[in-house]
Amino acid sequence: MKRLRPAISELRLAIPVLLLDWAALGIAIAVTPGLSAHTGWDVLLAAVLLAVAAALLRPLFAAFAARLGWAGVVAGWLLTQALLVYLALSAAPNIEVHGFWPAFWGSWVYSALVSAGMWVVTAGDNSAVLAHLLRTTRRDRREALTTTVPGVVIIQIDGLSAPLARWAVQAGNLPALTRWIRSGSHRLAEWHAQLPATTPASQAGLLHGASAHVPAFRWLEKETGRLVVTNHPRDAEYVERGFSDGRGLLADGGVSLSNVFSGDAPVSLLTMSTVARKGARRGPTREVSTYLVDPFGLTRSLVLTIGEMIKEVFQARRQRARDIEPRVHRSASYVALRGVTNVLLRDLNLTLIAEHMMRGAPVIYCDFVDYDEIAHHAGPTRAESLASLDGIDWVLGTLEQVAADTPRPYHFVVLSDHGQSQGATFLQRHGLTLEALVRRLMSGEDADVAGAPENEQWGRVRALLTELSGERQVVGRLTSSVLEAHHEPAAPAPAEGVDLVVVASGNLGMVYLARERRRLTMEEIETQHPNLLTGLVTHPGIGFVMVRSASRGAVVLGRDGVRHLADGRVDGTDPLAAFGPHAAADLARHDTLPHVGDIVLNSPLDTSTDEVAAFEELVGCHGGLGGWQTRPVLIHPAAWPAPDEIIGADAVHRQLVRWLEDLGLRTRPGPPGPGATGSA
Template sequence: MISSIAVRLRWLRRKVSRTHWAALLLGVTRPSGETDEPGLILIQIDGLSRTQLEAAIERGRMPFLARLTKRGHFSLENFYSGIPSTTPAVQAEIFYGVRAAVPAFHFLHRPTGKMMRMYEAESASEIEKELFDRCPNPLLKEGHAYSNIYRAGASRTRYCSQDLAPDELLKRLHPFKSLLLIIVYLPKILRMIGLAVVEFVLALIDAVKGLYERENFLKEIAFVPARVVVCILVRELIRFRVLLDIERGTQVIHANFLGYDEQAHRRGPDSAFAHWTLKGIDRTIRDIYRAGHQSGHRDYELMIYSDHGQEHTEPYENRHGRSLEIALAEIFKNGPLAGYGIWSRNSPDLVGSAPNRRRTPPKSSSGDEADPSTQIVVAAMGPIGHLYLPCQVGALAMEDYARALVVEAGIPLVMLKQKDGDVKCFNPRGAWILPGDRAEVLGPDHPFLDEAADDLVSLCFHRDAGDIVISGWDHRGKPMSFPLENGAHCGPGYEETRGFLLVPDRIRRWHVAHLARTGQRVRGEDLKKIAEHYLGRDGVREERVPEHAKREADLPLRVMTYNIHSCLGIDGKLRPERVARVINHFDPDVVAVQEVDAHRPRSRGHDQAQLIADHLRMTHVFHAMLEEEAERYGIAIFSRYPFQVVKSGLLTGAEHSFIKEARGAIWVKLEIEERPAFHFINTHFGLGRQERRMQAEELLGKNWIGGIPEDEPVILCGDFNSGARSKVFRRLAGAMRDSQTIAPDHVPLATFPSTSPFLRLDHIFTSSHFSVERVERPRTPTSIMASDHLPLCVELTLHPPT
């Protein structure tokens, strides 16, 4: 009773949170009741490679993510960014399923003749129109998005590239509401100001450090306020918006945190200042995770990923003592391109020594400064650069220019597309052909060697790619970037293409079973499929029994036992769909449930087994231990695989005076793909000590388990109403094996009562044919509320007969 009151008090406290008051002030309508549709929150930590994530966890910079990963809630996987390894390309693949939508962050858009810089509203809008034509149902359709390049169909966006247009900013100003929010959030705002002061001091220290290392003075000073805005202000605003979205029950939310990426560009991906920003991001993720799991309207899952990593780079100008533009002018002053000016965003008025070059480049019809018909246009905002030539140049002359760019200009990698579909690459060690000579160009140890080589070829043939593509990548030397930055991404490097994905175990099981595992990695288009399946947008969820023909044979069998208390939660609400969500959250293969009602007035006449089976899209069998006219009460088995019912019946009837209620069991036999068949039995023992002993002996007798040949695997599940010290438990554990006591590195967990469990009443026993890989007893807010028992979930490996 005390624990139940505590749960209700926590629930009430959430109802009157600051986010709730903010929702009222902003006119946000909070949805009533519960929905069966799951919610998904996608968190992007921009620019954080898997290597740096693991380093941050090791250094204690991200304690919350470390805790969830250690507990097994998240599994850590490789995320391959593709090439170019830059946010506009990766987000296009995740949101629209389009690979390499752009050839770089900065490039010439050939259809319009405009120079695109993807942080600008006009550029992002132009590319998104093309993406929408190819995929009219993007991932974030009707969702909410924050700090992205694209809106991706979201009905509400903030801090995205297109939101930064002046007319958009003016449209969204609400002075009165802003004042009220300041009053409500005054403690949080004061905390944010304190953090900003700390960040400002650190930024000044960082700027002094940069000056000591001979960085540009003006850029160092200008970066101080930008750092505070990105690392503190925008992060906290996004946090507030996401919490508000959870309050309003938004189904899909995407938030991109830029702080680490900005710091890593300036100081390097492994710098202390870059890693400092991860502490704040970790706290923000903690708050979002908790709010999502406390939502009373929708069950949320959280996936966290990075779109790419960063390489620790040396700026071109630092390495060679001159700008890239000056070096290019020297290379192109001879040959077919002699007489043409050089244009780049860094040096728009640069000219060579030829007398016929014009000092002021003409403007194109689009209004941009570049004129690719009269100039050599350079777009090199990162370690990938595109050179757009004003006239046709023969193949031999192009190769001469490529060699000169490597030898004289010191560019590590130069690429020319060929008529046969290959790409000819030049580096300090010679000329190579992609994709064939991939190891010579990318390095034999590249984590995604085959895919990166293919993607690099596709990049060179991109519609908007330059006639010459240059790169700072050299697998035998330190990577280089063309702007002044110590961390960079866009190219094919080991770190910049290797992000990470933290995926909840429930979701991971589906994608491992259904998506090809190419080098144990996920890329953007895979993440889109995973998210769409979870949200029920791919049609697979409409199948009654999912197709598992492609399921990985080495994936453990997941078994659950759960006393569902007639779907009556400790909050007094009758919610079969809530019980189904608790079960589905852990994606079991076979489920044994007890205390199931069918057509009883106390449970609104529902056939609870059928309702839950429909929600889970599993087949099921129900056995009644109590029947009064149309009313029935008993136990059930749910399975995602076909099964054969061997037997269902009573273990003890009500013929004895000491037995108040008949008790029974269900016995089925399953065959899963190439695995050996196994027996699965579900039971529910009585409350009396004597009747439980009788039920145990009957179950172990020749009419049930005792009649199964010793070489056939058996799983026994149920609510035995018997603790680990009872004679009944010892009798069962002597005949079979208790999964909780033989699980490696596991302390047995109680399942009753759900609010403060201290009794082990629910058990899963196995024959010696199984090994226990993992045991879970979920204690999410939903599972605590849904029944007076917590479910017990075990992962088993069935060993083939010897």
Template sequence: IRLMRLPVAEPAAEPGLVLIQVDGLSHTQFQRALARGKLPMLRRLIRREGYQAWPFYSGLPSSTPAVQGELFYGVKSAVPAFSFREPQSGRLVRMYEAEVAERIEQELRAQGAPLLEGGSVYSNVYTGGAAEVHFCAPVLRWGELLRALNPLALVILVLWHLASVIRVAGLMALEVVLAVVDFLRGCLAGRSVRKELKFIPARVVVSIVLRELATIGAVLDVARGLPVIHLNLLGYDEQAHRRGPSSRFAHWTLKGIDGCIRRIWRAARRARRRQYQVWIYSDHGQEGTLAYPLHTGRTIQQVVAELMPGAEVAAMGPLAYVYPPTPLADERKAALARQLVHAHAIPAVYYVHQNGGVRAVTTRGEFSIPDQAAEVLGEDHPFLPEVAHDLAVLCRHPYSGELILSGWAGHCPPISFPDESGAHAGPGPEETRGFALLPPGTCVPERVGKWLRPLDLREAALHALGRVPLRSGRRLIRPRPDPHGLRVMSYNVHGCVGSDGRLAPERVAHVIAQYDPDVVALQELQVPGLLGQPAEAATADGVSLPQRLQEIVEHLQRDFLYGSAIYWATDGFDNALVARRPLRVLRAGRLLPAADRPGQPVRGALWAEVEIAGQTLQILNTHLGHDARQRLAHIEELLGPEWLGGPRQRGPLVICGDLNSSPRGRVYRRLARRFRDVQVGLARYRARRTYSSRYPWVRIDHVFVSRHWDVVAVEVPRAELAVRASDHLPVVVDLRLAPAELAIIPPARAPVKGAEGAC
């Protein structure tokens, strides 16, 4: 970083975000690659880290410039396609032209705030307002950085990253061999030799060189602490265009992309300047297509020139825009559309009527859009209402042609107007259906149903960066086996100092948020405080809340109760309960030290009552010491008349805590005689160890329940964040009241209104 003279951010409490775009990978091909083992890192994120895979509707056109315009600036359908006629210059343009991309981005910037402000961006169409731009259409900046290096610094930089240099060289050599083999196959299949030769260097540069440089840059930016980083990995999209989205060569590139994601994700987890989230998404998919010139023997430009001499055609992909030399009357548009469909094998032609309505012409008839879109796109289109609306908007775009030719209709095989085997930009179900892979704890807009679109991802990203609160949102959590049950978490947070030695309360909060428990029992906050005082009472009396607990609760945005067990000398073993509903203290206090063990740290317990789902529940939280005789004395005290053995203990009870006792210990066995250990007796479940988080070797963190409960599920998370956030692993248990107990437990008072599950 110093050799390249790159600025470094100061450590910040604000979160960071890394957005990784896998260009052109549809949801279907993503699922297929997961099943075939091509994406082991993404599979790990789903299975172990709790990431959720969402269908991602691209909007129209289903192309990168439109998706990034909506994501970066909040503007839908920023351009009609990758190629169109620009009114300012009156010529056909392509979005990889620097001056064109810059002009379009200026228009976008006037309509919305940039998402990537202060961050960095790699291999994109737009800069997104990023401070550092690399390999994007408007700006190429890495060349400037490399020129700024002196020769000695450049040599040292190469030696420092020698392993990466060797890997890139090896991958390039392998890719060249595969490209030559692919070239020979393409020639034998009758494809153009000139185009196949041009594809070899393009394939090596895009699939290897650009991908590796972007990955190295993103890893450096994470280490520097930039607030937001976006990179676009193009290799799959490039291969899928040439050989088809389901081809072996296209799927081969996914293993390299998966490896890059693994390196970036690990760098984000090791980052010391910010707490990063890593989101992965694909902007669109691709349809497997027939090339129109191979299908009909003529190009679309030749067909249009025959029907409309002097007309221009912009055709990159399955959408072609026709710009006649003079405006066409409605009757002429309709006649040309019918001729193109019936005589020249165009699946669908759209045009805008003088009254503003959009008409579609297919072999099945003529239809109004969006009202009759199902007749054109099919009733089974996964995004039918949304894509119908966006199709009408696209046809009315000021840069669209008088006729819009579509290579996709629900009743026809897909075609693309250039010579390619995979295409996107149109309204097909595969090309409009990407994926978004988001970590648990992410807040998304409340309107989100079964899928996301770029605007939803933008709002979620702005919220994650702390820039704009969601007016109405919901948090993605790890799914509950019983939506109507109770979820409890017991967590020794080790003073919010993780296994890597970092003090980071926000990591603890994020682990909790991923599971969204109804009640959290926290041990070892290591902060002096008041026993059993509600947060409001503590602040009203002028007593400051413990900073670490305050940071956790502010992140969770819940009502809570803080209970300190003890603060003695330099040791603190404070306990806290955090709940989504108000808590009522039954007892909070110190446990008596053993008479023959003077000098042992004093321990405590917190016992409270909470009303959830119409029932009154009791929960006790404690953290016992390391001395065996003192632990046993404390358990006897907790089971005695002043605590759980007294008249106030009635109804469902949950006991949480770090007991510092394994299942072989006397303390554990004493509790197990009266209550049920949630990790024992559950079908198809083996008890998990909880300490230490990095290398668990003993089970000392426990949750016990009374006979009133049925245990539905138990989890001891081993996700990377949970491993790093504390030296203990949390215990998460899903409970439901046993049917026999529901009739005899008195219902609670009317529940207090709250923002359950709100972001």
């Protein structure tokens, strides 16, 4: 019965798909110069011939394109459908085709209409996508070894807080997750994300148990003058090389998809730390080639991407028209970024997960950034952000159905790396940037400032482009030029004249007085810049300041009091009182991390609204303390034992490892692999 399911799914779609093809092909012929048909029945026959030609020839075209590399796949995407349309129209009686180019343009009209039509016809239904996935992975299923040992698919919903997840499940807005929770098959739990609450720090912990190596989203290595930005492939590889011991979460045959770090997975695709690695796979897989050359694949995704971009323009305008606050400017580059992350990458990730499930991969870990990206610009609880969660839930439901035909059973774990907190930005509230404030307070020095922030999710696009740029072909050269245009260079060394580096990770800021190649103490900062700490502490946009005293260790300075982290003593009013029970421990730990700034800043928290103020232009943010940003979610099979309280991404990593060991998916540690460098 399992074997019949793909055929039944495809048969159920055959008639509506044929009717849609008939209508789309008829319109394409009618509007394209150089194409004509006598009757509608001639068009129907051509649609049937096109379907037959596609079924017979497209797999051959996809396999041939894959052998040519990414350049061949792109050429295949441009030409395959045109060739099929040209052959079908030429073979159909009473249809006139005046050369290849009319068929080429007509094929694009046809493909766009079919993609839009399928979206309308199947809105809310994944049967067409499911049938497509089962069809394109059929060969993988035949070649895989069948086993009863279950595998695990781990889906990271980037930025989803546990309170919001719990509300969405209670409201029934996420059908797949709601069904899992209500049926008792899964349990929804919350864990605490330690400072910094960012994707790189959390993934270093979740995938490697090494979150202590990442002090922020971006930071300065004062010893070398290198500005590390973790959504740059070269920097992500550099950071992972410093902590990988070869025994990450995915070391035993796992697959890493669209992550910052690889978890030491033997198969790593669209992962920032591995896309530029020498010896990494550069060519596309057969299934990805099929996805790209199939009109139901890349062409469909592009049509829906354009639709997502149009929707973003409307929603941004509606925010302005209704004067919704807080809000930020949603630039043209973000319009494109939302389309790519919320449609194109999601579809590609779904295809890759299904492919590796059909191959029987023991563990798959994939990060979906749809919600996080929209929440940054629209707000964590705004309608468009919640709609993106529905899209990821649709992916979960589809993968659940794919699992019914895989060579091994699969368990599903859904987790997030952090939550998000909302609020008007520091610039909006106070009319200047954090960098400008620090510069103003520095003893009258006209300091140069390095470290301008970059949108977090551009790294996802960069990873995709870097995957393509590995081959020394046309596509490689083109994408390499794009990467160079977007690559943020390392900060100049102190000797080159940079006095100040200010970096932001949401509402967490770090200030580096860059002429010194070591972290300065509070006393040294006071001596060099007498107005700086006092000015920061008393500014209404600063919630607290952490510095390291030569005699007292790490201290947290507030407007009305000081907290000594070493012994817990508080002089005056505790500056951390509003930030929750974990704040002091988080800051004490953060103070010990490598490459922490000379000064660490956090925005204030409005306890009546749980709002914070990002030091970047993001209405939804994470990285520091305050609100839901430190409250990520963990949804796991209810039968799997778990502690009531989990503190930190490293603890989640250890729990995931225990579950994999219980399932027989972890081998005993051996000598470090060739890529391991030790856990420095």
